[in-house]
Amino acid sequence: MDKQLFINGKMIKGEGNARILINPATGQELVTIYEATVEQVEMAIQAAKTAFSETDWKQDKEERAALLMKLAGKLEENLEELAKLETENTGKPIRESRLDIEDSAGCLKYYADLLRDQFSEMMEQWDGSASIVKNVPFGVTGLIVPWNFPLLLGIWKIAPALAAGNTVVFKPSELTPLSSIKLAELMGECGFPEGVFNLVLGDGKTAGETITASEDVQKISFTGGTDTGRLINEQCARSFKNVSLELGGKSPLIIFDDTDIDKAVEWAIFGAFFNQGEVCVASSRILVQEDIYSDFTEKLTEKTKKIKLGDPFSEETEMGPVISMDHLRKIESYVEKGKAEGAKLLTGGERTGKQGYYLTPVIFTDVTPDMEIVQEEIFGPFCVIQTFSSEEEAVEIANGTKYGLAAGILSKDVERAERVADQIDSGIIWINSYHTPFVNAPWGGFKQSGTGRELGPHGLAAYSQPKHLNTNAVMGELGWYKF
Numbered sequence: 001m002d003k004q005l006f007i008n009g010k011m012i013k014g015e016g017n018a019r020i021l022i023n024p025a026t027g028q029e030l031v032t033i034y035e036a037t038v039e040q041v042e043m044a045i046q047a048a049k050t051a052f053s054e055t056d057w058k059q060d061k062e063e064r065a066a067l068l069m070k071l072a073g074k075l076e077e078n079l080e081e082l083a084k085l086e087t088e089n090t091g092k093p094i095r096e097s098r099l100d101i102e103d104s105a106g107c108l109k110y111y112a113d114l115l116r117d118q119f120s121e122m123m124e125q126w127d128g129s130a131s132i133v134k135n136v137p138f139g140v141t142g143l144i145v146p147w148n149f150p151l152l153l154g155i156w157k158i159a160p161a162l163a164a165g166n167t168v169v170f171k172p173s174e175l176t177p178l179s180s181i182k183l184a185e186l187m188g189e190c191g192f193p194e195g196v197f198n199l200v201l202g203d204g205k206t207a208g209e210t211i212t213a214s215e216d217v218q219k220i221s222f223t224g225g226t227d228t229g230r231l232i233n234e235q236c237a238r239s240f241k242n243v244s245l246e247l248g249g250k251s252p253l254i255i256f257d258d259t260d261i262d263k264a265v266e267w268a269i270f271g272a273f274f275n276q277g278e279v280c281v282a283s284s285r286i287l288v289q290e291d292i293y294s295d296f297t298e299k300l301t302e303k304t305k306k307i308k309l310g311d312p313f314s315e316e317t318e319m320g321p322v323i324s325m326d327h328l329r330k331i332e333s334y335v336e337k338g339k340a341e342g343a344k345l346l347t348g349g350e351r352t353g354k355q356g357y358y359l360t361p362v363i364f365t366d367v368t369p370d371m372e373i374v375q376e377e378i379f380g381p382f383c384v385i386q387t388f389s390s391e392e393e394a395v396e397i398a399n400g401t402k403y404g405l406a407a408g409i410l411s412k413d414v415e416r417a418e419r420v421a422d423q424i425d426s427g428i429i430w431i432n433s434y435h436t437p438f439v440n441a442p443w444g445g446f447k448q449s450g451t452g453r454e455l456g457p458h459g460l461a462a463y464s465q466p467k468h469l470n471t472n473a474v475m476g477e478l479g480w481y482k483f
């Protein structure tokens, strides 16, 4: 059990920091993790480099597709165990963990299929030559993910990176490595060639920066906070790495007055509080049209108070604890800021339960656009209600932060909703729903929510680069010089 790193096809023990993981639902110790030293991270990078250059992984599409399918099957066979690890480690309700594992298996299958359809592009050129454009892998990719969907966000990167023929050094969050360790064991069982996939554990300073600084890593894909993303982007610029960043958000859910209020209340609660609000696309700003404001807000508050908060292993639980005591305190500090800024706390913000990091879901109203609680990503069960009178005002408020990850629009008038959607600067917009990631459609942000896209064909394209080969079957005479 203490062999938790996966380097060059073997589970090995980390020789670095020993970190005790805490179960967020109890505040009790869960297990000790032996993290990688800088040297072990470098070993992982070298293993990935060798696997890329010395095996036929990058050429053998069929092998890649078959192994991704095999891994999907392993996730399905081990669904309950993986879901249990995810819930223990993150505190998310068990029914959500199961969904994460199912979605992870679905993502592997999707990319296994998609990679079979990848064709090179051929062009006849004006001079009689032929051009072929191949999409080739980068080489070693460094994949870094946060703690809110440890396995799923990992697979969103690992599946397309491997599908495209790259090799991988994967680093989950230091807070949530458990499902990744199990994943590595399953990859070992599947028989991926040695070095194709490597798992390193550790924090951003040690493991993370060793990956982002390495000149042997050609591509970084990162999901996490905007400040960390900025740092990583700066570091990657030094060696001109290709970078994909999926960062923070402060996503608006716009609710027009023609909508069914009861249904809208449930979507708003789901948008803001699903996974304890620890979701990059959480609809942490709810924009309500003025004439339904009172009715909507009253119902939203009443229903929010009824969310079943508690033991994440109970099948009935609808919301679990937040990830850590530090994070709980951070969210609480925003409750205090909100009050100090003059906003009105309608409900929530109280610690609850005898143990663990439980916080009742927070709703603020009477906010102004400049308040920190309106502008900053809080990443917990925390939302603000803003009001608007016209379509134009809704758009202006929706676009009024530095972020541009997602948005939702609830209205019976789909034509109007589409018109509004066209004016919103966000990478993902749901009309009359929220949150569902579709594996075949792009996911990612505008503005300071990141660069690049995950999922869908865009997600595969993010892990390959075009290579143009121009061929003249017979060498002609050039005749440029007057020798």
Ligand code: TXE
Residues within 6 Å of the ligand: 144, 145, 146, 147, 148, 171, 172, 173, 174, 202, 203, 204, 205, 207, 208, 209, 212, 223, 224, 225, 226, 228, 229, 231, 232, 246, 247, 248, 249, 279, 280, 281, 377, 378, 379
């Ligand atoms: O995330 P980080 P943290 C936001 C959210 C949260 C805040 C901080 O607001 O409160 O970010 O959370 C690795 N080089 N989001 O500290 O720092 C780190 O080890 C290389 C939003 O948990 O972004 C982890 O694996 N790697 C977000 C990963 O980056 C580094 C999801 C994410 O950590 C690194 C999570 C470095 N210098 C938090 N520093 C979203 N929008 O999905 C850290 N890491």
